C-alpha cells in the first residue's frame with residue numbers, strides 16, 4: 492500500500508479520535524463546532540508534522556501558506572467537514588478529510604466517518620456496491636440544496652437525499668447509499684479534495700457542474716460546485732445538469 496495513504500489514514504484517524512469524545516464534553520452548538528474544528532486541526536497537524544515534515548499543509552483551519560503555490564507536495568485538509576451536523580446530537584453525517592496533492596494531481600487521500608467508525612482511503616480502492624433497483628438517489632446539502640439537483644431529480648424521476656458534509660455525501664455515493672451528489676453555490680477546495688480522490692479510486696465520475704475537471708491547489712481556495720456520480724449514470728446526470736443551467 493502507498494505510504495502516503497497510510498499517513499492520510501493515520502491523520503484522519505487521529506482527528507476522529509479527538510472529535511468523538513469532544514461530542515460528549517457537555518458543549519453544544521457553535522462552541523462544540525469551534526472546539527471540534529480546533530481539535531481536528533491540532534490532531535492532523537501533529538501527524539503531518541511528524542510524518543511528513545517537509546510538506547506544506549493547506550487547511551480550512553489554518554492560515555493559507557503561500558508556499559503551497561510553488562510546492563511539489565501539499566496536503567489539503569478539512570479537519571471537520573459538516574461542523575453543523577457534528578454539533579447536532581446523534582447525527583452521523585460529518586467527516587474528516589486528508590488529501591495529498593502532488594504536482595497537479597490528487598495522489599492519496601483518506602476520509603474518516605467517525606460516527607460510523609469508518610475510514611476510507613484511495614488505496615486499497617473502495618469496492619463500489621451494485622446499485623439497487625429504484626429511483627436515482629441524489630445527495631444534496633440539507634441546508635442549501637441546489638436548484639440543479641432538483642432539476643436532475645425531476646428529469647430522471649429520482650429523489651433528493653438531504654445530508655450534511657461534502658465528505659459524507661461523496662462517501663454516501665462510494666458506499667452505495669446514494670447514486671450521485673450534486674452541489675453548487677459555493678464550497679472550498681478542502682471540502683471536496685479528499686472525498687473526490689476516494690471517489691475516483693472507487694471508479695466514480697467527478698467533475699465541475701459544467702463537466703470540466705476539478706482543479707486542486709489553485710491560488711483561489713474556492714471551488715464552488717461539483718458532481719460525483721456512478722459511472723453508469725454519469726451521461727444522464729451531466730446532461731440533466733447541463734439542461735438545468
Ligand SMILES: Nc1ncnc2c1ncn2[C@@H]1O[C@H](COP(=O)(O)O)[C@@H](OP(=O)(O)O)[C@H]1O
Pocket residue numbers: 551569571572573574575631632633634635654655656657675676677678679682
Ligand atoms: N454556499 C457555500 N459557501 C461556502 N461553503 C459552503 C457552501 N455550501 C456548502 N459549503 C461547505 O461545504 C461543506 C458541506 O456543506 P453542506 O453540509 O451544506 O453540504 C461545509 O463545510 P464545513 O462544515 O467544513 O464548513 C460547508 O461549509
Ligand SMILES: [Mg+2]
Pocket residue numbers: 551569571572573657681682
Ligand atoms: Mg468543509
